[in-house]
Every structure is written in structure tokens, then in C-alpha cells.
Amino acid sequence: MNLIKAIINPYKLDDVRDALSELGTYGLTAIEVKGYGRQKGQKEIYRGAEYEISYVPKIMIEVAVSDDALEKVVTCIAETARTGKIGDGKIFVLPLEQVIRVRTSETGDEAL
């Protein structure tokens, strides 16, 4: 199993969620994060002093998926989140050793 961490633009969250639901992947966890990358936050002036809102507000979504679902889920997220502009974000795939559904103690793929 794998844990997908995708960093996307906040206003893309709903689209991505809908797209995933269509794939039949319902569960995911969203985290508000601040991103630093190529895309720089703009320089602003507050009371005459310059400051850089150097981070960009992003949403990180974490989705646990089975090995065979991995491929299409990643592509699905990537395509839905893409705008072609700098700041579209990144997707990370990590190996997942175990999953437990707390409510039922099911483990493995059934727990997803």
C-alpha cells in the first residue's frame, strides 16, 4: 500500500475530491500548509516596511491507496490539480506498511 501526499492549491481541493470520488476513492485527509518553492509569495508593504508573504497557502492531501490503485489516483490528482502555472504543487508517494481502521480493527486494503 502507499500513502500519497499531494500539495495543491487551496481552491483545487473540492475539484480533486470530486474527481477522486468518481474514481471510487472516498477517504482522504486534508491539511493546511504553507508552501515555499519556485512560486514566491509577493512582496508587500505594511506601514511602510517591506515584507514578503514568502509562503503560499497550500493544501496537502493525504490519501492511502492500494498498490494497484496508486497509478490512477496519482494521475487523477495531478490532472485535476494542474493549471500549468508555477505553484501547482507536488505529489509524493511513500510506502505504507500497514493500515488499521480504528472502528473495526480491519487492516490492510480492507481498511482503506
Place this chain on the structure above:
Amino acid sequence: MNLIKAIINPYKLDDVRDALSELGTYGLTAIEVKGYGRQKGQKEIYRGAEYEISYVPKIMIEVAVSDDALEKVVTCIAETARTGKIGDGKIFVLPLEQVIRVRTSETGDEAL
């Protein structure tokens, strides 16, 4: 070593923490997240327009543990967080290659 990511109900956080302390695991990191899953947020009406608070506020806790502690820590979290209702959450276990304690530069299990 392993990194445990557990998504639980916010009001369970204190219980889980206490339970872990009893196990002798003191360290953990908590993150506020929004969860999407089987448990749907309710439909609400705001000024006549329907909207779904489609996410459910959850807490994600991350605990790094040694291989032999893994088992009992996971069960401990699962049992404490379980209410039997949909939305109890999930526990993910990821492989952890290295841990460093910043203060002392200790690494590996000593750093946990």
C-alpha cells in the same frame, strides 16, 4: 523504526496521549486536519443556500516508535480512540529510515 500516523476524533486526543504516556511513549506531534471519509459532514443551510460541511475536523497524531514498540503503540491508540462509530479514523504505519534529535544529534532509537 516506524512512523505512526493516526487520524482520530479531536476530543480523543487527551485520552490517547494519556494512554501513550502510560506505555512510556511521551513524544508525539499533533496536527489539525480535515477528514473526508465514510462519515459525511452534515448538510447545513446558510442564508437559504444549502452547503455541506463536507469535512469532519480530526486530529492527526504522528508518533515515531521503535520496531518492537510498534505493535503495542498501535493497539493502544486504536483501543483508546475507538468508539465504534463511523469516523473513528485510521492508523497508518510508515517505515522510518532515520531519526535525529536536534538538541543532541543522537540518532536511531535513542533519539525517540
Place this chain on the structure above:
Amino acid sequence: MNLIKAIINPYKLDDVRDALSELGTYGLTAIEVKGYGRQKGQKEIYRGAEYEISYVPKIMIEVAVSDDALEKVVTCIAETARTGKIGDGKIFVLPLEQVIRVRTSETGDEAL
């Protein structure tokens, strides 16, 4: 590739970011977290009732790096974040199977 998760003190974030830029690592994602560990939050009194601000506000930064960059990035973070006081935080290294840059669909090291 690897995913570095470092838990540091909030006021160290800027320093760490600057240090990383010097290394040529621009991208990173920062998350506000609450830390529980050796460093205890103080006991406070609110309207006569005791309560413990039991968590300590921390920042978790996630940086994806190539295998050969791993070493120096970790040391760089550790050294910059170190104050020698309890609460300096921890650094976790996780294996990273895949990285995709959403904008360009580049994968692997080029996507970092």
C-alpha cells in the same frame, strides 16, 4: 529519494529556510503542529482553575530530497534549528518512492 520531516521551534523557521536556500534547496512545506515531548508546556491558571498548556507550538517542515542531498540537508536543518535546549525537536527521514511535479508531470529527482 527521501522525505525529511523536521519538527522545529516556530521562530527557527526563517533561519532554516534561509540556510536551506543557501544549500540550493528551495522547496519545502511547513505545517503548524502541536508538540508533546520532554519539553512540557507550563501549568497556567484560568479563572482559578489549573490547566496545562500541555502542548508546545512547533513547526513541522517537510522537504523532499534526493539521496545524495539527504546527508547535508539533514545536518543543515539540525545545526540551524539547534539551541541546545529541550524542545529543539526531531528530524525524521522517510523513504520516498516517487515524486511528481504537478505542473509539468516531471517525476523523480527532476521534480524536486
Place this chain on the structure above:
Amino acid sequence: MEGNLSQLSYALDTFYFLMSAVLVMWMAAGFAMLEAGLVRSKNTVEILTKNALLYSVACTMYLIVGYNFMYPGDPISAYLPNISFMLGADHTVDAVVAGGEGAPYYSAMSDFIFQAVFAAATMSIVSGAIAERMKLWPFLIFAVVMTAFIYPMEGYWKWGGGWLDQLGFQDFAGSVVVHMAGAAAALAAVILVGPRIGKYGENGEVRAIPGANLPMATLGMFILWMGWFGFNGGSELMVSNVDEANAVAAVFVNTNAAAAGGMIAAALLGRVLFGKTDLTMTINGALAGLVSITAEPLAPTPGLALFIGIVGGLIVVLSVIAIDKMKLDDPVGAISVHGTAGIWGIFAVLFSNSDATFMGQLIGTVATFAWMFIASFVVLYIIKKTMGLRPTKDQELEGLDVEECGMEAYPEFANKN
């Protein structure tokens, strides 16, 4: 001796006027808090800036020309006032002591400040309706024209002694002259600027965009309620004898009763329609009650005032829903609160004020609406074609605060989605 008495009476009426003006000025804060609470955090600084600056612009323009335009010394006709600038001298002691018909009984300066804050209120109504999607400076340029000419024009028609007044149109404190007038301008702006991105789905469904800070919005309502005692109470224009004092007191009682009735009615209707008690509708209900009674807060018995407020509260809830269905995006419900309830209020005058005629009220309402809507539409249209009214899609998605003001309302906690 007698002279001293009329002097003292002049002083009391002037002081009563000034206190009323303070309360109405305070309404500017009410609008600011209400609107700042009902928008998303990413547009909060911008709406605050709009509210602060529009008040200053209104007071300035009204001082320079608006007041004279609304109350001209030598009007061109009953339809057209006349232009002149700044304020004249205040009344002399002699004029006051002389007494007799039409002798001045309160300071002209106090009258100005009281009138000026009314102009600002009219403009505040617009800012709420176009919140989250209209550029700052184009809005302020509209505010200049609005408070210098557009509002004073119809104000002259009624309160300046123009044709609507001669026609017997009755509007005590401005359900139509101020509130519906502001709503008409707001409607023109809403049409020209269009709805917020994401407010209406492809399949035309209405999406909720919850406000970011409801305590702030609630505070706004309480401030407006408080200010309304000055708004309606001051509009009696005199307090210095038994009958006038009783009248002002009656206005206070009725204003309060109508607001209370409107709030309760809106809360209950919301509870019935939605299954929950919608705080924002409850707030709108109180304001609708206030707007409804503003056309005639003196003549009704408290019981009737309560009834007028209740109907206003019911109307506003339905109006908010209806206007949303028509895809007119009004984030704070300004058009419903000030427009729909204002129209109800102007006809409710017929229940208690025998001087009012149905035709008179109808003509006054239609004429005022037509003028305010068309004039505002034209001016805004010109601004749209020249500087543009709306920020780019990206700017709007990112929020107007950073775009227009370069800062965030809650930099440490807001998460901008």
C-alpha cells in the same frame, strides 16, 4: 427673559440633534463590522477599507456640495435643485430670539452633520452588496458622485421640498429616501459587477459562502440598532416641548419594538424553513424591522410598530432567498434589508398616517427607485468601461486583501480558501 428661554430651547434642540448625529455616525462602524463579519477573511481588510473611506468620502462630498444640492437656497425647479458650495453662516441670536413662524430653533451646523451621516449610510448599503468582488478605488469614485449628487437629488425631491414632498409623499426618516435608495444603487452595482466566483454552480445551484466572523457581524447589528435611535429619533427634528418630547419618546419605543419584532419573526421563519436558527437571518430580521418602521416611527401604536417589524422580518428572509435565486449575489443581504423591507415600510405608513396616500407612496417609491437605479447604473457603467469594476479571476480567488491592501485581516490564523 423670554429670549433666554428660546435660547435655552434652541440649545436643547441643537444638543439633541448633535447627539442624534453621533449615534448615526456610529452606524458607519455598524455597517463596517456587519460586512466585515459576513465576508470571507481574504476580503476582510478590503471591505473595512471601503467602509472607512466611504464614510470619509461621503462626509467630505456632502460638505463641499451635496448638502447645498439637497437643500438649495434657490432651486431651479421642483425637480432640479441648484449647485453651490460649502456651508453658510449659522443662525444669529437675534433671529432666534425674534421668534415667530419659521424662526430658527436649532443650529444649522447641527443640521448639516445630522444630514451628512445619512448620506454616508446610504452609501454603506452599497458596499455590502458588492462585497468580495469590486475594486476599491472605482467603488470610491462612485461614492464621490453618489454622495455629491445622486443621493442629494432625490433627497431634494422629498426632504428638500421638491416635487415628491409637494405631492404628499410621506417618509419620516427615510425607508425609501435613504434605505431603498441605497438598495437601488446597490442593485445596479450588483448587476454590473456580477456574482462572486463560485457563488452559483454550473447547474445554477446556489452555493453558500459563509462569513468568516459572526461575532463581528452581530456586533454590527447591535451598533446599527443603537444608531437607529439617532436615525429615527433625530428625524423628529425637535424635542423642546411636551408634544415634541413625547413624539421623540414614541419614536424610540416604536423603533425598538419594530426591530425586536423583525428579529423574532426572522428567527422563527428561518427555524421553520431551514430547521435551524440562522443567526445571519436573525440579524437581517432586526435590521429589516428597523428599516420598515423608519418611514413612520411616530404615528403607529407600539403594537402596530411591532407588527410592522414582524412583517419586515418575514419579508426579508423570503427576499434574501428570492434574490439569491435570481442570481443576484448580495453577500450581506443589503438589497433585501434596505430595499424590500424599505418598500414594505413605505406602504405601511398608510396604516397610521392619514396624510399618506397610496398613490403618493407609490409614486415616491417608483420615482426614487428609478432615479437611483438609473443614475447609479450609468455612472457605474462608465467606470466599468474606463477603469473596470472587477479584479481578475486570480486576484479574486486569492482575495482582495492582498491585492488591494497588501495585507491580511488575520495574518496569523486565517486559512484562505
Place this chain on the structure above:
Amino acid sequence: MEGNLSQLSYALDTFYFLMSAVLVMWMAAGFAMLEAGLVRSKNTVEILTKNALLYSVACTMYLIVGYNFMYPGDPISAYLPNISFMLGADHTVDAVVAGGEGAPYYSAMSDFIFQAVFAAATMSIVSGAIAERMKLWPFLIFAVVMTAFIYPMEGYWKWGGGWLDQLGFQDFAGSVVVHMAGAAAALAAVILVGPRIGKYGENGEVRAIPGANLPMATLGMFILWMGWFGFNGGSELMVSNVDEANAVAAVFVNTNAAAAGGMIAAALLGRVLFGKTDLTMTINGALAGLVSITAEPLAPTPGLALFIGIVGGLIVVLSVIAIDKMKLDDPVGAISVHGTAGIWGIFAVLFSNSDATFMGQLIGTVATFAWMFIASFVVLYIIKKTMGLRPTKDQELEGLDVEECGMEAYPEFANKN
């Protein structure tokens, strides 16, 4: 001429009354902000809704029947007033000009509005005490009975000329008649509704539940302080001659001094007891000072007023802690501020007002407490058995905002734990 003078004097007193009423009405916003700031964000919309609606309900019920019940034309006895509805006509010019003993010297309507906001204040005290765990509509139903009959009953006993008044019970602006009365009702409610989940641990330890927005709570304190000038200042009932004007001014000075003293004392005591300066206790201290002086803000020297406030500030801190120890969960400290300090205030009258007797004050306090507590308890008990007072455990854990109002106070940032 003489007539004009008494007319002018009538106008001034009426205007003074109306301004006082505006200030007291403003206190409704103060209670709303104070309580909204001291609860958790998940219960903020609900407490705001309660505060807004209770004000409207109070004004409405008091208008319909409460006012007449408290000031009956033909009381049944010194213990029992009489029922009649709506308001009568206001005073005629002749009656005023006629002059002589008991001639009306201010508008009856202005008296009503001033009295009405007092009724609302009494009810606001309850909403804070039962915050975060009582259902909205059952609360409002209680508000109906409370402001229509329960409060007016004891109000009649004292201010309506009933037996407590005849007995010589002294309470200038309502330390007991309003504040302790509200606290007694609050106590009954707190007992019946029980503490918030998690407030008291298994081992009976008291857990702190910090308020979500302290700037809001502080604003609430300032609003209440401001409003209190109308609350106490207006209770002198007249300003139109030298002695009365001096009296009103003295009331302002003493009210301000007591509040200042109470705040400083509470802050210092908190600093000593807790090692830190507890803002919420500091706020409570100022309010306690205000409540303490309310029973007699006229007779004391400013020095004595300062002292009375200081003691009030000390008492409230200890009272908050004690009441918590008794497992009476009062999130905002309403019972301590209005109850404990109110009792101190009523007896502090003995220092400066020679008309007051210890027995008189004691009987007045006990009788008022007994009536308010028992009557409220009975009504609430009936509501509890019929519709229930408390939401389910899950609803309470999730927060009343979503449950009752279907919305969040700070949807973009609050994290509900």
C-alpha cells in the same frame, strides 16, 4: 411663559431619559460580546443568537404585559400587581403645565423604554451562566415568562411601590432588583442544566475551559461600563434642576470610581492568588464594582464609592473560585458578578444612606432571591420535563453552533476541540 419653562424642563428630562435608555440598550451588545468571547468557538454562534433574541423577546414581552405588570394602575395588593396589556397614552401638555405635586415631568414612553432595557439586562445575566449547554428555544421560552412576569413581579414589590418599597428596602438602580435577581434565576438554571461535559474531572478536579476570543470579551466589558452610566445615571429619574443635575453627576463619578476600584482590586488579587494577572478576572472585577455601587451610587462620597467597588472586586474573585468548587458551572462568572457582588452592594447602602435599615435590606434581598430562584426553578423544571433543556452528549461535544444554528462562528479558522 412659566408653562414654556416647565415644558422645556419636561423635554430635558425626557431627553435625558432617552439617552440613558440608549446606553442601557447598548448593554445588550456588551453582554453578547462578553459571553461570545468567554465561550469556546463551537458555541459562539449559539450564544450570540441567544443574546440577540433574548433582547428582542424581553422588549416585546415587557411591552405587551411586563411593564404594566410591574407598574400596575390598580394593584391587587402590595404583594400582587395586576395584569393589563400594552401602553397607555402619554402625558398631556396641560397636565405638565398645571404643575404642582406629582405633575408629570417626563414622557411615559421614555420611562417605558428605559424600564424595558432593564428587563433585558436581567435576562442577559442568565444566558451567560448557562452558556455552552442549554438549548436555544427552551431558553427563549423561559425568557418569555421571565420578562413578562417573574422579573416584573419582584420589580413591582420594590419599584412598583409594592411591599418591599413600603418596608423601606433601598435599591437605587437595582443591585438586587435587577442584578441579584438575574443571578438567582441563573443559579436555578445552572443547577437544573448541570455543568458542561468535561468541566469537572472524575476526581472532582475543576478543569479550565478557556474562552475563545478575549478581545471580544474585553470589548464587552467596556460596552457594559459605558452602558452603566445610563443604567445608574438614568435611575436618578430627573436632571432638570441644580440639585438633580448635581445628583446625576455624582452618580456618574461614583459609578466610574467603583468600577475602577473593582477592576484594580480583582487584578491585584488575581495576581497574588495565581501569580499572573487574569484578564477575565480583571473584567469581572470591573463589572462587580459596577454591580456593587448600583444599589446606592448617589449618597456615597467618591472615596466611599471607590472602596465599595474595591470590595466588590475582591469578593468576585473569591466567589468565582468558590462557586466553581461547589461544581456550579458558570462559564462567565455571572452568578458571582451579579449575585455575590449585588448582595454586597445592597448592604453597602447602609454606609451612606440613612433611610436604609439592615433588616430592610436583608428582607428585600431574601425575598427577591427566594422569589426569583423558586419561580425560575419551577418554570425551568417544567420546560425540562417537557422539551428538555440540554442537548445530547454528542451535540454538546460537537458544539451547539452547528446543532442549533447550522453554522460556525469562525468557519475559516476555528479548530473545534
Place this chain on the structure above:
Amino acid sequence: MEGNLSQLSYALDTFYFLMSAVLVMWMAAGFAMLEAGLVRSKNTVEILTKNALLYSVACTMYLIVGYNFMYPGDPISAYLPNISFMLGADHTVDAVVAGGEGAPYYSAMSDFIFQAVFAAATMSIVSGAIAERMKLWPFLIFAVVMTAFIYPMEGYWKWGGGWLDQLGFQDFAGSVVVHMAGAAAALAAVILVGPRIGKYGENGEVRAIPGANLPMATLGMFILWMGWFGFNGGSELMVSNVDEANAVAAVFVNTNAAAAGGMIAAALLGRVLFGKTDLTMTINGALAGLVSITAEPLAPTPGLALFIGIVGGLIVVLSVIAIDKMKLDDPVGAISVHGTAGIWGIFAVLFSNSDATFMGQLIGTVATFAWMFIASFVVLYIIKKTMGLRPTKDQELEGLDVEECGMEAYPEFANKN
């Protein structure tokens, strides 16, 4: 009869005074909200606590000794007043009715409360300038000395009839006597306490530290604006005849015009300099306009008042930038708003008040500044050497709220960086 008339007139002037006092008291809330909105969330509870307590301390110390020190019965000399405690008796009916030159025409108690809130305002200016880095109790100890002696001393020089008054120094409501005086004390404090950690980089660059809650700050501005009508309007000291009533009305109009002009000017200048419309500068602009007109809100025409405000608004923006460049860390811009604009205001008196001389204004300003700065510096220096002014580096990084008050302003959402 004649006597009744003068009694009524006395009553009106007293009531006018009391209403003005209420509005000025309300400014304490304005300062609290303004400052609480412009600091970071981790220092919010502490600044609120400072603002609340300083108001109480000011009122208390001014009552005990400050008022008598500023208005001594038997001054030692034109430079040195005299010490006595608490307040004397109020005016008798006879003294009032007797009439004639210098007969009392309003309550001494009302004068006290009006003066007391001025003392508090002076102190509020300091709290903003040293926000986020000065310990609570040392600050309050300074407040004690400040409001008991330092401010009353220079207050005596001008308003107490001391040497500055005899010299013909003109300051209607206190551009210098209150505002610049407070700014001078603030400057001394800022120098002694030093800048916030991280405000200025190694390479001396100025770093922005955005305020956490701008709606709160905007509310503060509106409250201050509202309160200023009492601040300037009440300073006319009389309203009870035609000329006085006209004067008070003129003061209202000019005060409002100057504020409006200042806000617009600051917003435009900010727009030009920074490319965006800085809300905090816009707020400062309105306040600077108010401070500028405070020295002479009566004599100017509304047009001139507008101009004076505009210049004030321009000055404050440049001043904020300049003071930052000088590494004087003033989080809310208090020194620029009250100091720089205050100096502009005192010289602007020369445009309209023929009694004012350049030398008179200059000497008054320099003398007041020198006294306030030196006296404050000495007292603060002593406190610094004894209890210390500043928290430790760690405490400051963690935030003063937890350190000083043991609680957080927004425990559920703030992220403290």
C-alpha cells in the same frame, strides 16, 4: 422664575458635560481595540489588560490627587500647583441662581469626570507605543505617577491657569496638552524599552510585524472617532445659549471634517507610496486628522478644518515611516498620530485663531514636550533600574500573554510565530 431658568440651563450644561464624558470614556475602549488589533496574537491579552487597567488607574489616581493637582485652589505659583486630595462639594443652588460673573453654570462633579477621562486618554497613548515588549506592572506603576502628577502638572500650566495660559498659549481641547503630551511620554518609554526583537534586522532593515486582527483595529478607530465628538465637543464647556450651541455644533462639524480629510489623504498617500491602500495607515490618517483639529476645532471654517485634517493625514504617513527609520519601534504609530500630528495641529491654530501667537504656540509646545519627556524618562528610568521594564528574550519570543496573564487571546486558533 429667572432662577428656574438658570437652574434649567445649569442642568442642560451639566447633562451635556456628562454625555461628553461618556463619549470620552468610550475612547478607552477604542484605544484597547486599536492596540489589540495591531499587535500579534501572542501579546493581545497583555495589551488588553494594560488598556483596561490603565483606565482604572488613571481614574483612580486622578480622583485621589490628580484633579486637584491640575486645578488647585491655591497654587504655589504659575509654575507649581499644589497638592490636596479627593473632591470638594458641588455647587449650591444659591450660588447658581445668584448668577452674575463667574457664577457656576454646570456641576463640578461633571467637570471632574470629563477631566478624568482626558487623563486616561493621555495614558492610553503610551500603552500602544510600547506594546509587545514592556512588562505589565512596571507600566502600571508608571501610569500611577503619570496620571497623578506628570500629566496634571502641564495640564495646570495651561488649563489650570498656569504660566502657559497666562502666556496666551492656545490649545482648545488638547492637541498638545493631551495628545502630544502623551506622545512625548511614549517617546521616552520607547527609547528606554527599545524595539521588539526582530523589528530591525542586522543590516538595519525595518521588518514589518503585521497586526493580528485588523477588524478589531478598525473598530477601535470608529470608537475613537465617535468619542472625539465628546472630546472636542465637550471642551466648549457650554451649550446653553444660541452662540454656545452654534459653537458646539461647529466643533462637531469641524472635527468630523478633519477626520475625514485625514483619512482620505493618508489612504491616497499610502496608495501612491506603497502601490496599495494600507488600512492601518488609513486608520492612522483619520486619527491624525482628529488630533490636528483638536487644538482649534471652533474657529476654522469647515473647509479649513478639512484642510488641516488633510495635512495631518499626510504628515502621519511620513512620520510613521521616518520614526521607523530612526529605529524607534512604535507598533501602532502612537507617536506619529498624537505627537507629530499634534504639533501640526497646535501651529495650525494660527490660521484661524487671532489670539494665538507663533511664539506662544512654540513655547507651549516645547515646554510641554520637555516636561513630559524628561519627567517620564526619569520615572521610567528609575523603574527600569529597580523592577525592570522588559521581559526576558524567551518570554518575549513566547509572547507576553502566557508570561504575564497565563492565557491566550485566541487559544483555539492563534498560531504563535
